[in-house]
Amino acid sequence: MKRNIILCGFMGCGKSSVGKRTAKMIDRGFCDMDRFIEQKSGMRVKEIFEKLGEPAFRKMERDAAIEMGKRGGLIIASGGGTVLDPRNVDAFHEAGGVILLLDVPLAALQERLKGDKRRPLLQTPNRRETINQLFHQRMPLYQAAADDVIPAGAPTVVVAERIRDYMQENSLL
């Protein structure tokens, strides 16, 4: 079975757009974990946080990570919090998955996330500070979880090509 490629990283780093583009480029299936959870629960992520609370969302995320592991050959866009839970990292790895961190500088993320209305963790009075704090807390954890790092400040297509090249060099295609 072909191995899953799991894209991780901070909100706004391009996991979904780059993942979709890469999958198309190399003719692989694509799965966005947030969308998968939304389809399964019939609720938007924002709604799940509001009505059921973050722990309920995190449980759905763990179930989704296990389910993804059962499928092979996918490009998976994880959520920004997915690999912060070592159980999810283990589930991906045990199923043979390769975790890649999409590395985007903080300043670029601030810019990309400026107008966001969809992400529950960013609906705070001082968004810049929230992003700043979360970024510094999370970056070491993303680095620990990832098998490799892909510089991802470039346009979507360029980052997708980098992932394709990485997969080729590492016999993952």
Ligand code: S3P
């Ligand atoms: C989260 C990131 C979101 C989504 C949820 C929680 C996080 O995904 O899973 O809002 O904890 O960073 P994106 O990274 O795709 O925005």
